[in-house]
Amino acid sequence: MxxxxxxxxxxxxxxxxxxxxxxxxxxxxxxxxxxxxxxxxxxxxxxxxxxxxxxxxxxxxxxxxxxxxxxxxxxxxxxxxxxxxxxxxxxxxxxxxxxxxxxxxxxxxxxxxxxxxxAVDGRMPGQPWTVTDLSAVHQSLLTVQSGLRRLPPGLSGSSMVDEFFGAGSPAGVIDCWGRDGGLPSYLPPLTGQRMSELKALTLLGREALAGDSVLHNDLRADNIIIRHPRGHPGEPAAVFCDWNFLSTGPAWADWVALLVYPRHAGVDVDPWLTESPLSADAHPDHIDSWLAVLAALMVTSGAQPELPTSPLLRAHQRFTARILIEWISERRLWEP
The missing domain is CATH 3.30.200.20 (Phosphorylase Kinase; domain 1)
Incomplete structure (x- = not known):
């Protein structure tokens, strides 16, 4: 369901x-x-x-x-x-x-x-997510990953390690799980031991997010168009937009960050993780580390003042933080 x-x-x-x-x-x-x-x-x-x-x-x-x-x-x-x-x-x-x-x-x-x-004739995926849409996105992402290897030097952006752990990293992300006052009420309840595990996973990001693959780095449903069928069998069904935030890191990072939403929609994403060429070789702890880093970013960002120009941004960030923690809890067999 x-x-x-x-x-x-x-x-x-x-x-x-x-x-x-x-x-x-x-x-x-x-x-x-x-x-x-x-x-x-x-x-x-x-x-x-x-x-x-x-x-x-x-x-x-x-x-x-x-x-x-x-x-x-x-x-x-x-x-x-x-x-x-x-x-x-x-x-x-x-x-x-x-x-x-x-x-x-x-x-x-x-x-x-x-x-x-x-003007691409199509629709946003995720209304709700389906296996068909996820398959289209996966196929396009394989093509993108291959093509980005040919990007001219100097255009690949900063590394994910620098983005999250360097001098200009988002304030509060590294120590998100050790703050006084505990976690926001919208997150699932977590014991002190689980908080310590989350902190360790987040710090593991220095190792987990190392890599030289060029990434889109902002792959969400609202940056994807599923083309309306037009009888062109060779045409990619999923098109990626908003190429503002290129970064370098592990080849599986875009894919894993996207999967949190289909998983929450009820799609069984485990086979997509273990069988996709993008993520089949990724260490499970490294995947969990990336999920923890993302969750810390979303908790930190979701606590910032509301933006009149984007009134649903903070709600989106808090929602994403919650479903990331839910996925980490499931993957690590944490008891509710």
């Missing part, structure tokens, strides 16, 4: 984005130029947790998926600039939406990063 896979969160409606009319005229004009026609239909993207403009726009006989953000929104602007850089360098033939153009547009003295993609 599928469980509460979304925990009250509709992942197709998590974003709060600017309206088309809020874009400055030079940005709208550049989009019309890319379409070669005036924009006559705008379909805002509902998924994701950022507040940049994102929508499918139509004009004449053309459709594009468009993202735009001003330089005044420093973090999102940098992410869009980075995405353009990565997409230009990715090998051809990967299951990635085609980038038509990436422009800096000056409007009112402010630079805007504009990205125009092919």
């Amino acid at each position: 599928p469980r509460d896979t979304m925990a009250g969160i509709d992942y197709t409606q998590t974003s709060r984005r600017p309206a088309w009319a809020a874009l400055p005229a030079p940005v709208r004009d550049r989009i019309s130029s890319e379409l070669r026609a005036p924009v006559d239909l705008v379909e805002p993207a509902g998924g994701g947790f950022t507040n940049g403009f994102a929508a499918v726009v139509s004009g004449g006989t053309q459709r594009l998926f468009v993202k735009a953000v001003p330089a005044t929104d420093a973090s999102i602007f940098a992410a869009y600039v980075r995405e353009a850089e990565v997409l230009r360098a990715l090998p051809t033939g990967l299951p990635v939406p085609l980038l038509h153009s990436a422009d800096l547009v000056l409007a009112g003295g402010i630079q805007w990063q504009l990205l125009c993609f092919e």
